[in-house]
Amino acid sequence: MDDEPNPDQPAAPARTTSGIELRPFYGPEDAAGVDYDREIGDPGAFPFTRGTRATGYQARKWTVRQVMGLGTAEETNQRLHHLLREGQTGISLTGLGYAPFESSDPRAIGLVGRGGVWVDTLADMEGVFAGIPIDRVSINQTGNSIPAFVMILGAAKKRGIPLDSLSGTVQNYVLPWGEAPTYAGNHYVDIIEYCARNLPRWNHTSISVRNTREAGISAAQEMAFGVYEGYYAAATARERGADVNRVGQRLTFFLNAENDLLEEVAKFRAMRRMWARVMRDRLGATDDRACQLRFHVQTSGVSLTAQQPLNNIVRATIHALAAALGGAQSMSVNAFDEAFTIPSQFAQTLSVRTQQIIQLESGLTNVVDPFGGSYAMESLTNELEDRAMAIFATLEGLPAQAAWKFISEASREAAYQRQLAVDSGERPLVGVNCFVEEDEPELQFEAAHRAEPDYDPAWRDKQAARLARVKRERDGARWAAARQRLVDAYRARENIVGPALEAAEAYMSIGEMCEALAAVNGEAELRKRGGFVIRLY
DSSP: OTTSOOTTSOOOOOBOTTOOBOOSSOOGGGGTTOOIIIIIOSTTSTTOTTOSSTTTTTTOOOEEOOEEOOSSHHHHHHHHHHHHHTTOOOEEEOOSTTSSSOTTSGGGTTTTTSSSOOOOSHHHHHHHTTTOOTTTSOEEEOSOBHHHHHHHHHHHHHTTOOGGGOOEEEOOOOOOOSSOHHHHTHHHHHHHHHHHHHOTTEEOEEEEOHHHHHTTOOHHHHHHHHHHHHHHHHHHHHHTTOOHHHHHHTEEEEEEEOSOHHHHHHHHHHHHHHHHHIIIIITOOOSGGGGOOOEEEEEOSTTOOSSSTTHHHHHHHHHHHHHHHHTOSEEEOOOTTTTTSSOOHHHHHHHHHHHHHHHHTSOGGGSSSTTTTOHHHHHHHHHHHHHHHHHHHHHHTSOHHHHHHHHHHHHHHHHHHHHHHHHHTSSOOBTTTBSOOTTOOOOOOOHHHHTSOSOOTHHHHHHHHHHHHHHHHSOHHHHHHHHHHHHHHHHTTOOSHHHHHHHHHTTOOHHHHHHHHHHHHOHHHHHHTTOSBOOOO
């Protein structure tokens, strides 16, 4: 009885990840003074607090887009076919093959097949998409890599699919290298220009702050860092002569969903409003479509635990609910076994089912922004926007390189503080620092699921053998001409996407592309002068 709480003793106030103190309940005074038309608005109306579409999910559900990449092209292709049969409606491709060396390189030992599908040449990308209707299924490319991007295009061309029929997104953004950030953004703008001419249905920019949030930053920081990075990218494109209205219409975001349900829903609402105002007031966008924040959400991976892993199903469902209530355009739900293994087919299928149950059985897609008007939700939305705008103003007042350093340092500090909070028990984690099972039963799966490889060292041997075969069989003269064209374009600072596509179609490997461009001015200069390949090993 001594351990029971005293009902007369007030509990310590709860706080969100952004440090917002939550009241026990909210009333009219917490939303007093809010101008509905100016600060909230109807769904589909500026500043898009309540969503970018007037009908929400009633006419069109979010895209079920599990992040996928496993082993080599064959394993990934098999998994993609399975997930599409089970109702996945989009593709998100991830992998380590964007590193500046080949699978046969000693540095690739232990890497091929970990963290995604390994891609050396166009032959691999053709294998990834074999039999998949990529003219009817949108593709998201994670990782900022022009070689991977052009290999997706090359795979479509090889099958006779017109580029203007493709839809998708490339993770593309600007980093302020060197003392001339205008040129640092050249390859970023190259993709914008190429997409404008050839891929009208392709989102040329995806600002990813999801991994930064995974380090442990707050919801307000995720908003501020994301909006700043989007603002910097759009401003860089504008400096090179791009129309900010056209840029904004194909600029998207890759966000995270965490455990704090109310704060996460408020975050998505507040970030939409914040982005709309930044695009209009700071960048001069006049087209409302350019001011709409459209985003993909991947549920939190760092929140998942190896202990009591079935609990992760509940966690991921909460994250998915937050994304749906917040109006995400597409979603990937992390598999419950990701904390300790490459996701199994069984677990990924369950992630698809989680989204389908929310879409079809929960009823929440029948009403647009169902939390809108809640005293608590509107109060949290306002508070988050205020805090995020204060952080954004700090970043905006810094030189670009200093702003990125600020983001990096904040992320490292957040990761440290998050782990301290878990270790101390301040941040409850069921099964880890509370409700721990000393003799935790081992999960048992059917034999078919247990047989799936976590990691197979033979993947590298298979991948290296295919690379060797491609090099033997490709047209040497075409390869040499494409290599020279790529080098010349890079040296002349021409748009690099077209020459890179020619190189891919000549079956030049990603490693060979990197080596060719590094030879122009050295690897350090390559990275400084625009980051042809940003995602390294």
